Amino acid sequence: MDNKLMLMIPGPTPVPEPVLLAMAKHPIGHRSKDFEGLLADVTAQLKWLHQTQSDVLVLAASGTGAMEAGIINFLSAGDRVLVGVNGKFGDRWAQVCETYGLKVERVTAEWGKPLDPAEFRRLLDADTDKTIKAVVITHSETSTGVLNDLETISKDVKAHGALIMADAVTSLGATNVPMDEWGLDVVASGSQKGYMLPPGLGFVAVSQKAWDAYKTATLPRFYLDLGKYKKATDKNSTPFTPPVTLFFGLQVALDMMQKEGLESIFARHHRQKNATRAAMQAMSLPLFAADAAASPAITAVAPVSVDAEKIRSLVKKRFDILLAGGQDHLKGKIFRVGHLGFVSDRDILTAIGALEAALLELGYDQCQPGAGLAAASQVLTQG
Amino acid sequence: MDNKLMLMIPGPTPVPEPVLLAMAKHPIGHRSKDFEGLLADVTAQLKWLHQTQSDVLVLAASGTGAMEAGIINFLSAGDRVLVGVNGKFGDRWAQVCETYGLKVERVTAEWGKPLDPAEFRRLLDADTDKTIKAVVITHSETSTGVLNDLETISKDVKAHGALIMADAVTSLGATNVPMDEWGLDVVASGSQKGYMLPPGLGFVAVSQKAWDAYKTATLPRFYLDLGKYKKATDKNSTPFTPPVTLFFGLQVALDMMQKEGLESIFARHHRQKNATRAAMQAMSLPLFAADAAASPAITAVAPVSVDAEKIRSLVKKRFDILLAGGQDHLKGKIFRVGHLGFVSDRDILTAIGALEAALLELGYDQCQPGAGLAAASQVLTQG
Structure with a gap:
């Protein structure tokens, strides 16, 4: 059905109507008092969202652009870095x-398994000469749901x-990422995730260290030079023309987040993750990541007796719900x-209901029809 | 008056209502057939707009990001380049x-004067060893209107x-920039200019050469690596998450441009430039650039007996028209x-009318009230 699409992918994520309408407003000049006020x-x-006193800078870029900026501004060629790789983004x-x-x-x-902190500790402990300059970690690995x-x-x-x-692209605004408390030096994220916005803005939070x-640091950068962004942001300005209308939406979305409160937002994601996982198990659909390492933003499922792409395509065709495939x-x-x-929570019930109907149509017989929905309901109503 | 702002700055430029509404649509998945069709x-x-058979790539970036990409993808450290500098952007x-x-x-x-082609010719002619690898030119220098x-x-x-x-940020879609006919290798531009969109998209056209x-070329780049964009675009895809809703607007805006036609668009800008300049002269307000080197997108004015910032601020305060200051x-x-x-053309009359009223309020006595509007009308109606 046209214009009935429901996004259940790890980005772009659904955008609230007040945010959509804010972005339909006519642009203002970005060198104006009005824009200065908006940026402030x-x-x-x-800063509230990042739980930090440090700088949070906004770029016209995807999450990748933000993360690249977060890496290259603080290092020089030849610097030794440890990079955690257990999925597509760590690899990137x-x-x-x-x-x-x-x-x-x-x-x-392995993709689907979490990184082992002990391995990092071993390498860091052994590095008595302090040759390791940085450690790069993907917090929520979008490709695997870990x-x-x-x-x-x-x-x-x-x-x-x-x-x-830290790449916090699919963790920020979904689970606790307290920048100052954890002592994070760089936290990168993108607008089309927990921010409830369309893609187009990248965010980089930067510690004093x-x-x-x-x-x-001597790696070359100009558009991605965060020093330029800091200097401008300190004066409520931007070094380059900002995506003004996305900023309109950002202001509305952050207002909504503040009203809901960080604890409630995290609890909601936690509850919906558990409900989704309980439903998959009730439908005998194997979860790709273990409970202890499950992302609050994405649940990856590895069906055995039924084709993953067939499920995805049928759920889209019959019910206009977009699920993501494997990468x-x-x-x-x-x-x-x-x-x-x-x-x-309604969206979770909707998605599970559609998934069950699609499985039925595909002749899947590994579960009682209704079992997934019952399990999800149980978690959503009783926690 | 609130919500009555009229933009007469060189970007962001006014956005048509159908474009604004298209951008208020809910995002779709960027790895979908629908997005593939949109991107194609x-x-x-x-390509039509650039008058080229070559690739035109779209980045989530400002015009500066696009231009940086256009430079760094095709050169290596130590390469000799000539850069034309007669304003803020050439300097950038x-x-x-x-x-x-x-x-x-x-x-x-000098800022306000055009670059001298003979100077480039002399350097190029003298370079018999072919050590010059690239020449970088700002076509329309936004800071001076040249x-x-x-x-x-x-x-x-x-x-x-x-x-x-070429930096064609404020020339593309305003005057003729026939990429193939002129043999341009890189043409960079940004969405908040001739494209009639809010800021957030950068464009780079790239020749086979x-x-x-x-x-x-060995300069480092990842997010700005145009090879990644070409590879993806050839499959109607993008290397990184694209600003989906800005793409919705882009499609509508380019449709509008195609309906108007390149010749009509260029003629409109030419006529409005001439009308604006005629009005300034009739008001005895000195033009900063000479006729022969006047940008079709921006007219810079250097008032003598009245303060430029006072004019600007009064036009904003009394008539909600935003003019740009000097950089x-x-x-x-x-x-x-x-x-x-x-x-x-109506917007030109409106802006000149407001300017005249503001000059009157400031006690400016170097022209007959109405002279500016009369001069503009003359050009607009009789060409």
Whole structure:
């Protein structure tokens, strides 16, 4: 059915109507008092969201652009960095580092398994000469639905003295990422995720320790030069023309988040993750990530006796719900349900209901019809 | 008056209502058939707009991000480049080149004066060893309202063999920039200008000759790596999450441009430029650029007996029309009228009328009230 699409992918995520309408407003000049006020307001809200006193900068870029900026502004060619790789995005940050001539050591785990903090600790402990300059961790690995233990790894990195850089693209606004409490130096994210916005804005939060490293870091950057963004942001301005209408939406979305409250937002994502996982288990659909490492934003499912792509395509065709497929070598092997951002408990019931109907149509006989919905309802109503 | 703002700055420019409404639509998934169709459609339209058979790539970035990408993808550290500098943007491209360790030679002209093609020819002719790898030219210098002679410079660069890279941010969609006919290798632009969109999208058109240079170019880039964009665009996809709702607007805006036709669009900008300039002269307000080098997008005015910022601020306060001020050392010395993108002849009359009223209120006595409007009307109605 046309114009009836429901997004249950890990981004773009659903956008609330007040945000959509704010973005339909006519642009204002970005060198005006009005825009200065907007930027000041939004910057304060972003610090709240990141639970930080540090700078949070906004770029016209995707999450990848933001994360690249978060890496290249604080390092120099030849610097040794550890990069956690257990999915497509961890792998991407290793590629970014290699592109800029950093000495990259990949600390890997199988896709679908979490990174092992002990492995990082071992490498950090052994590095008595302090040659490791930074550790790059993907908090929620969007490609597999795995949440890595950023808090633990971060503590060990702090003790060592290197910078800890986090891709929080699908964790920020979904689960707790307290930048200051955990001592994170770089936190990168993108608008089409927990922010409840369309894609187009990237965010980078930067600690004072990272700014100290900035002074001597020599990798080349201009558009992605965060020093330019900081200098401008300190004056409620931007170094380059900002996407004015996306900023209108950002202000409305952050207002909504503040009204809901961080604790409620995190509890909602946690509850919906548990409901989704309970439903999959009740339908005998194997979960790709273990409970202890499950992302609050994405549930990846690896069906055995029924084709993942067939399920996905039928759910789209019959019920206009978009689920995500697998990426790279997981293509066709898993499907992914996004429960990130502006998602209500009703949406979870809807998605599970549609999934059950599609399984029925595909002749799947590994579960009692209704079992998934019953399990999800149980979690949603009783926690 | 609230919500009554009229933009007469060189960007963001006015956005048509159908474009605003298209951007208020709910996002779709960017890895879907629907988005593939949209991207294919938009890419064909962009080639039409650039008058080229070459690739036109779309980035989530400002015009600066697009121009930086257009420079760094085709060069290596130490490469010798000539950069035309006669305003803020020419200076910015020289800074980009320096940031990446290129050997930069600035070919300068006073701000407000055009670059001298003979100076480029002399340097190119003298370069018998072909050490010059690229020439970077700002076509319409937004900071001064000067249109540089890109066509002539381009011809000489082609004869030499270097790459010719053009910042067409405020010329594309306002005046003729026939990429293939002029043999341009890189053409960069941004959405908030002739495209009639809010800011947030950057565009880079790339010739085959530039792609040949790409193969051996070694400057580091990942998010701005145009090879990634080409590879994806060839499959109607994007390497990173695209700003989906801005693409909705882009499709509508390019449709509108196709309906109006390139010749009509260029004629409209030319007529409005002439009307604006005639009005300024009739009001004894000195034009900052000479007729022969006047940008079709921006008219810069350098008032003598009345303060530029006072005019600007009164026009804003009394009539809700936003004019641009001067940048860098021209701050307070000039004001700039944008007549770029979705601007009708009515808007020109409105702006001139408001300007006259403001001058009257400021006690300016260097012209007969009504003289500006009469001069503009004359040009608009009789060409």
